[in-house]
Amino acid sequence: MDFLFLLHQTVCGAIAAAGFGVLFNIPFRSLPWCAVSGALALAVRTYCLGQGWNLEAASFAAALTVGAAVQVLRARTDISQNALDVVGCIPMVPGSFAAKAILGMFALTSTSTGDASDTLITAVQYALRVTFTIGAIGTGLAIPTLLLRVRVSR
Amino acid sequence: MDAIETLIPDDTGAAPALEPLAMVALDAGRMLMEAGANATSVDEIVAKFARGLGAERVDLRIGYASLAITIGIGANGITRMREVGHLAVNQRLDQELWHLAARVSRHKLTVEQTRAELTRLATQTPRHSTWVMAVAVGLACAAFGRLLKVDWAGTGPVFLAACLGQWVRRELLTRHVNVFICATVVSFLSSLLGGIGAHWAGSATITTAMIASILLLVPGVPSVNAQSDILDGHPTLGSARAVTVAVILIFVAAGLWLGQVLFAKIF
Numbered sequence A: 001m002d003f004l005f006l007l008h009q010t011v012c013g014a015i016a017a018a019g020f021g022v023l024f025n026i027p028f029r030s031l032p033w034c035a036v037s038g039a040l041a042l043a044v045r046t047y048c049l050g051q052g053w054n055l056e057a058a059s060f061a062a063a064l065t066v067g068a069a070v071q072v073l074r075a076r077t078d079i080s081q082n083a084l085d086v087v088g089c090i091p092m093v094p095g096s097f098a099a100k101a102i103l104g105m106f107a108l109t110s111t112s113t114g115d116a117s118d119t120l121i122t123a124v125q126y127a128l129r130v131t132f133t134i135g136a137i138g139t140g141l142a143i144p145t146l147l148l149r150v151r152v153s154r
Numbered sequence B: 001m002d003a004i005e006t007l008i009p010d011d012t013g014a015a016p017a018l019e020p021l022a023m024v025a026l027d028a029g030r031m032l033m034e035a036g037a038n039a040t041s042v043d044e045i046v047a048k049f050a051r052g053l054g055a056e057r058v059d060l061r062i063g064y065a066s067l068a069i070t071i072g073i074g075a076n077g078i079t080r081m082r083e084v085g086h087l088a089v090n091q092r093l094d095q096e097l098w099h100l101a102a103r104v105s106r107h108k109l110t111v112e113q114t115r116a117e118l119t120r121l122a123t124q125t126p127r128h129s130t131w132v133m134a135v136a137v138g139l140a141c142a143a144f145g146r147l148l149k150v151d152w153a154g155t156g157p158v159f160l161a162a163c164l165g166q167w168v169r170r171e172l173l174t175r176h177v178n179v180f181i182c183a184t185v186v187s188f189l190s191s192l193l194g195g196i197g198a199h200w201a202g203s204a205t206i207t208t209a210m211i212a213s214i215l216l217l218v219p220g221v222p223s224v225n226a227q228s229d230i231l232d233g234h235p236t237l238g239s240a241r242a243v244t245v246a247v248i249l250i251f252v253a254a255g256l257w258l259g260q261v262l263f264a265k266i267f
Helices: A003-023 A028-050 A055-073 A081-092 A095-108 A113-148 B018-034 B039-052 B091-105 B111-124 B130-147 B152-174 B179-200 B206-212 B220-231 B235-266
Strands: B057-062 B066-073 B076-083
Touching: A003 A028, A003 A081, A003 B130, A028 A055, A028 A081, A055 A081, A055 A113, A081 A113, A081 B130, A081 B220, A095 A113, A095 B206, A095 B235, A113 B220, B018 B039, B018 B057, B018 B066, B018 B076, B018 B091, B018 B111, B039 B057, B039 B066, B039 B091, B039 B220, B091 B111, B130 B152, B130 B206, B152 B179, B152 B206, B179 B206, B179 B235, B206 B235, B220 B235
Parallel strands: none
Antiparallel strands: B057 B066, B066 B076
16 A cells, blocks of 8 residues: 555545534634544545445445544544534545536436437446445444434433 | 323413423524534434423424424423524534533523523624635645545646635625525536636646535535434435435536536637
8 A cells, every 4th residue: 555645645634624624613723633533534445445445335434433433532522523523524425426427417418329328327327426425424424323322311 | 001191290270481491492403403413413402401491391393494392391381393594514603502501401591591692602603704714615625636636736726716616605605695506606616717727727637626626515514414314213304404415416516517518618
């Protein structure tokens, strides 16, 4: 595994998560936790991808790791667990795949008959990857929460 | 099954002020939901407020655009509904609401004091300034771009396009422009500027730079909340969130498509 590439992905994940932390109005003093969360997510995902895992499985492992780490660290941070989870995993949300999938659907209306099947297959592949990756992230985050959360008695 | 008589306590004649209690608890839940919380958090905070202010029974129904609560004290009960506004993300308000909920649950505040505190939080909770948000979002999108393999020449234009896109988005939302229209306008503007900038900078990854410029619009919080709500037993709310996420993505893609069409006409 290329260490410099792993470092690059980790730093980019940290910057993206901290940037979205500001967008979500997280106070400056808590932004380092957001950066750590994003860095952890991208480090795990990049490592798993480097080991030959597919994107969905790597995203699941990364989200599971972030979810578990946030559960362990929740007492030390002043951010809600939900926000820290989400901010950390936002760099993994496949927004570009989603855009490509919908653009592919748009393109179906203008392509010639010969290209239509290729365009459709590509668009559907992107759409499925988006669905499965978001599902993997959501499930990975939910498992530690559901296992460890103490529900308030009502 | 309990006999119906056991579920209906005797009326003691006392009539506690249920109306303000219910409305304060609903307001706390509404504010938390509008700050981007999931259903379980809203459920918990409403229960904390209502019980902390004296309610003995609390039942909450959480919808996408409204909350309904039934609270009871002794023989008296009341059901009230409250509309929920635009669902944004405001983590500082979320924190403050939980701090207030902790005080209320220790019975340290009256209903009126709690209402005053909620009003103070709604009006005085600070937000990052527009330019700080714009720069932060620009950096985030530039980092996204690098993750998507945008080359260094394209990274600067992505930063600038996303900064401007975030500034325009904030201005449009301040003027109460529809969020879906806002998504299309910002997507069009940011993708076009990102593409033109990347072209001028000599980038070899112009299309990816255009996509990276609009990633500030990806509804990450609603998409994760949609799943967690379904997993927590709120499938109606989760489904509504998922549909909203899908529609936002379509509007974002429409803006990107328009940007790509215009970019192709220019160059």
